[in-house]
Each structure stands twice: as C-alpha cells, then as structure tokens.
Amino acid sequence: MTSDPLVARLRSSLGEKAVVTDPDVLDSHRNDHATFCSAGVPRVLVRPASTSEVQEVLRASSDYGVPVVTQGARTGLSGAANALDGCLLLSTSRLNQILEVSVEDQVAVVQPGVVNSALSKAVLGQGLFYPPDPSSWEMSTIGGNIATNAGGLCCVKYGVTGDFVRGLEVVLASGEVIRTGRRSVKGVAGYDVTRLIVGSEGTLGVVTEATLALRPAPEAALTAAATFLSIEDGIAAAAAVMAAGLRPSLLEFLDGPTARAIQNYRDMGLPADVGSLLIAQSDRGPRAAEDVEAMAAICSAHGAVDVAVASDAEESRMLLEARRLVNAALEPLGVTLVDDVAVPRSKLVALLDGIAAIGTKYDVLICCPGHVGDGNMHPTVVFDRDDPAAEARALEAFGAVMDLGLALGGTITGEHGIGKLKRQWLAQELGPVGLALQRQLKSVFDPGNLLNPDKLFL
C-alpha cells in the first residue's frame, strides 16, 4: 500500500507492475549519458504498455501537477532525459512493438520503445533499410531518436531521423491524442506538426507510434581511409569528395590528437606526426569499388601520405576500426565532455584552428572527431577528473567551442540536442524573439509546463 495518491491512481489504472517506487530503481533511472548535468529525484516510474495507458499517465500528471520526463534508453548526451525532483518518469520500455513492416509501401510502423538496431535488423530481413544510425543504435530507441532528431554516420548520404518520420501518434499534455503527418510519401495538409515534434526532446508530447520511411537495402559498403599530415589537407579532401558528387555513405574525420590517442591505444600504423585521418565509404553496389577508388585518388591529390582502399567487407570493417575506437581510446585519458557543433563546411578549418587555440588557452586536450561531410564535429574536451581546476577549465573550453561555432555561422548542436546542457547557448543561437516564439509554441502543447520542464529553456 502506498500513501501517495498519484501512485495509487497509477497502480489502479496501469496495474501494480507498471508502477515502480523502489528507490534503487528510481535512482538508476535518474540520468541519461550526459556528463555534467544535474538530475533530481523522481517520485515514481511508470511503464505504460499502450497509448491509452499513456493517456492515463498524462491525465494523472496533469491532475496532480506533476512534471513528466519521458525516457527511452537514456543514451542521450544532453541531459534531456534526466529526472527532476518529484517528477514522474514515463518509460517507453513496454511500448516496444514493431507493429508493421510494409515492403510495398516501404514504411514501418513502430512503438517508441523499439530499439533502433531491432528495427534495422527486422527490416533488413525484408530487403529494406532504416538509415538513421546514431552511435547508440544498438541501445537507443526510436522514440529517443525522434525526440533528439538523431543523426549518425550515414546521414551524410541519407539524412537524419526527421527525414524518415512520416507521421506520429502523440499524446498531448491534456491526455488527448493527435495523429500527425501521413503514411504516404508526400503530404502538405496543414502545418508540419510532425517536424515540430521531432527534436522537441519530450517537451511537447509523448510519441506513442511512429510511421517511418524505409528504403531498399543497399549493398555492403566499401571503405577508403587516408592519412594526412595536416588538418587542412584532410578537410580539403573531404570538401573535394563532397563537391565531386560521389555521395559517400559515410565520411568521417579524425584530427591529429584523436588519431594519436587511437595509435597509442592500439597500433594502427599511424605516423607520429599524423595531422588528420579521413574515412569514406560508398554503398553504391557495383559502383562502390569505383567510388572508393575515386575518393582515394582525391585524397592522394590532396596530399594524403597513406591511402588504403578496401576490396571487401572485412577490409572495410578494419579500415573503419580507427573511427570505432575513438571513445575507447579517449577514455583512459580522462573525463570526456563531448561537444556537437556544426558549421558550414567552408568554415571547418577555421573551426578546427579555433578549437586548437581554445585548447591552448584553457590548457586542456581537445580531440576532434566528426562527421565532416555534414560539417558536424564532436570536439571532445578531455581532462583529469581528480583536478577541479581542470574541470572548470574544461567547462569553459566547452562553452568557448559553442561560441566559436556560432561565430562561424554554425549551430551549437548538430545532433545531440539541448537538454539541460546547452540551454544558455540556445538563447544565444535563437535570439530573444526566436526564443520567445519557441516558448509560446511549447505553451500551446503544454500550457501547464509539465512535459519535461526545465529542459531546452532556462
């Protein structure tokens, strides 16, 4: 028995097992993967199993004036899924059904708690492809991907999560349900509320169903990897690959400090004076071999000191290894604080030069891997956890990187979102009129400010 009337009501609506108040379980659900974001102590965790149960939860939260934080796999990197004191955590873990995969319409209809890799594998079994592939894809959920408009490695060719969301079912703060968008490829009936929900980080409603676009599965990708002695050469080669219309299905960049950290972690045969690495893929089937040869030739023409081209899937995997090792290689060096600026590609050299200067100014190591084809970099400040002075400098450097991104005509976040982490810079990026407008849009959906309040806006 509980003395909490909200808990009693939820148990009555959803059943005992769907409502959790065990402090240990609640404690384990306080945070997502963001570092340096505070999290509160939740009042209760609920696991609704249907749209109507989500409606019950939101009606109860509204009646009791209790804020709701929706959580998928909590792999986010900006604290958007962090608990607030006294909040209700709404887990999508039981809303985990793939409701339909249509080969003819090339769509999937899923509940939000479906894990990205589960969907990807299910549709691949039918010759189809769900492209959005955030690094967290083996853990993160489609609902979380929608909430952050997640990107990934292959969005340089295919686009981000939002480009694959046709329509949504959403429970509003009032408990009412809307269906947005469509199942058809095209549709322009009214305002694009689907896109407004995508990337809204749980502040506008709870997504209970998504209709997702799929594509015919491409063939396995082939890889080329090139080593440069400078940042400029690597960036110029990436720009030339994009300009050539080769449509790489992956185009990743590692700067010198990142490459050296990887070489120290595992011998990849990289020279001590490595300036940058570029890794490119093509998945254009019969043309992939020709594409990667062309990309390799572009890299050579831009001063690459070593260029490797894979002739099969296994060699391709090996050439991608350096990219995959980034997190593992940086982890022994200290605490990492991952930024997510995106700039026009023409500003990438200025961004990387500026980041080096910021590292020097604040006396911290900043490694800079990134999705260079999209101009989306992840400058990663690395520092000693046991040194409070280093931590303070790291946080200042983290902010300076965002200021630099904005000064270069870019954005403070290419794919990770605002959450709690970047609220003060959102105000800077949007300006006062834009920010006020966004707050008003939230009020339309959530007049009581109960859906993930304290996120996005300061």
Next chain:
Amino acid sequence: MTSDPLVARLRSSLGEKAVVTDPDVLDSHRNDHATFCSAGVPRVLVRPASTSEVQEVLRASSDYGVPVVTQGARTGLSGAANALDGCLLLSTSRLNQILEVSVEDQVAVVQPGVVNSALSKAVLGQGLFYPPDPSSWEMSTIGGNIATNAGGLCCVKYGVTGDFVRGLEVVLASGEVIRTGRRSVKGVAGYDVTRLIVGSEGTLGVVTEATLALRPAPEAALTAAATFLSIEDGIAAAAAVMAAGLRPSLLEFLDGPTARAIQNYRDMGLPADVGSLLIAQSDRGPRAAEDVEAMAAICSAHGAVDVAVASDAEESRMLLEARRLVNAALEPLGVTLVDDVAVPRSKLVALLDGIAAIGTKYDVLICCPGHVGDGNMHPTVVFDRDDPAAEARALEAFGAVMDLGLALGGTITGEHGIGKLKRQWLAQELGPVGLALQRQLKSVFDPGNLLNPDKLFL
C-alpha cells in the same frame, strides 16, 4: 494624393512606386491559378524591396488591422494567394535577388521573389542543382514554393521543397524578424520552426530570405516509356521499379483516359485500348542507360505492350512529351478541376478504381495523371463550362475523390496545399484536436489573425 491613411503611410515608407492602388492592377492580382475559389477586392498592393520594408508593411497592417496576403507569381492551385476584400497584397516581385551561391557549402541564399528556374539555371552554371521542380517552375517563385512546400517531378528521388530549406528569415505579424534554422547541413537547436513555416501558405509570417541546400548537378537523364493495357499492370510495374531500388529521378503515370486525350490531341502512336502509360527516368550518369534498361525490363515483365528506351537526351525529351502535353490535351475537353490526393503506393489501384467509380457516379470525365512513385495523383475532373449541372457534379466528384483518398489512408493534398479550396477537408484530415492545435499555432505567430486569414481554416 490619397485619402486612405494606410496608403499614405505606405507611400511615405516605401516610396510612391512601391504602392499601387490602380483598380486595374489590383484586379489583375486578385487570383492565383486555382479554379473555383472566390477572391475579394484588395485595398492596396505593395512591392517592398527589403526586409525592413516588409517590416514597415506588417507594422502598418497591424496598426490599421488590415489583413495581408503575400503573393509570389500566383501560380498556386488552391487559392492561397487570392485576395480578401479590403486586404493588403504584399508582392515579393522586387525581393528577387539571388544573394549568394556557395559552391563549397552547396547552398544558395535567395530572396523569396526569385523565380525557381532563375535559381536553377544560376546554380547549374556553377555545377550545382536545385532539385525542387514544380510544373510551374518557369514562373513560380521560391517564396511561393516554400509557402506551399511545392513538389514536382523529380521529388520521387530528391524530395520536396522543404527538404532543401535549411533556414529562413521571416518577418512576423508584429513586424519583428526571426532567423530560423541554419546554414550547416545539420542542426537540432530548438523546435524546427523552419519546417513549420514551410507549407504554411502565408499564414504565419512573410519569408524574406531563404538558405537552400544544393547538390552537385547530375548528368542528363535518360527515359524509358511503357504502354500497358490496364491500370493494374502500370501500377504494378511502378511498384516494382521502386522496390528494385533503382532510384528513378522521375516516375510518372498517365491513366487510360489521360493517354487517350493526349493521343486525340497529338498522335503519339498509342493504342485505342491503352490502359496506362509509365514514364521513368534515371540521371545516374554512367549507370543511367543500365537503369532505364532495367526499368524497361520490369515494365515488360509486368505486361507492357510497348516499351521504348531513349539512348540520348533528345529521345528522352520525346518520350516525356506525353507527360508534358497533359494540360494542353485536357484543355479543349472542358474546364479542369485538378485534385492532388496522395496515398500509400499499395492503395493506388484502389484509388484509381474508386476514381473511375466516382466518374461514373457523377457522370463526369476524370483523367488521372500523377507522380506514381510518390503515390501522389492529380485526378482531374473535366466538364463543360456552359453546363451548370455538370459543374455541380464536378465539384461533388472533386470532394468525393478527397474522401476516397482519406479513406485509403492518404492525404487530401500531396503538394498543392489547402488554400481556400480544401479547407473543409483539412478539418476532416486533422480531426478536431489536431485542427484546434493548428489554430493555436497560428495564434502564436499571428495573434491578430491578419496574415492570410480565411485560408487553411474555415
């Protein structure tokens, strides 16, 4: 001299020549290309030449409580640009500058009055490609394309206007200016207001600048055209082309009545019992020939009685001729009322069967060309202008087609928008909760309901 204080204020702000009250000019600006949409008598037409002049106009309209209808080239098909009695018409004709084309960033920055074809040609000169190609592309403006989220022929491969809009400068009803979105490829900072403006038909603000994504120019497309004896075979062949992952850069369908009208207008060698035509293109350069052969083989395998494959650009143009002649061929038959339903591809045969039944029921000719790869059809009701009874039946048939599209899980508009023409069906498509939410979103942007009121919502 004028006795109208609004006109006097506008002349003082914008100059004499930018403010038009000549009744003949006003009369010529009352309508867009929609048929069967009423239009009011405007009070004044203004042609601002800068963002700050647009701000002046909106401040004046706000102060005088005068509704504003923004007009591009008035090629829209839903009456969204039609005048209201006593309104101010805001023409974007002098906001017609291409401000920048960046080869490195693959973006263009343009004012809204730039004509689509002018932009397309300007960027092609630099090896770049702006894909959105509504049929009106030689006349329609980028601002109008954004206002309607215009589609076109090549969106089956490349997507619609909204997929190419990175960021906007927008003047709000208050006269304040916001910048939405970004110049970088990716960005998730805050709600996607850019996408909310795209397709909003002039009801949320006045776009004064757009940053558009470009792509490297593809090579000239090659064409295949196939003739079938039934609708089912043509639709099945189209589905098979899409399922094969061939990525056609155009995939158009003409049903039997449309094909026969074209054959009567000009001898294309089509059989009298033609059931449907399919026209497909590939622009994949060296692979295009292989692609169109593969598409032709798919058509043959699906029962095509005649398949032609172009070996060069001139032959490709000739094979597209039938598609280009649709409007000219239907025009002599009577007044045309063009619908714009889009359904999941799996429902296309049901849609076409249902449309035939609607034609029979209401005793009108309905021709059905369409963008079959996207499931977006343009069922066109044709009737005798001098027969009021036929007109009434045609309007009923027009509505019945939308009801059918909705019943098949589709949308009432794939690319033309709601305007005045489809307001009653928008309510049906969105449902009461969704519709109320959209009205509230408008109120955030336009609390005085002065921006294109009387459009979208009844």
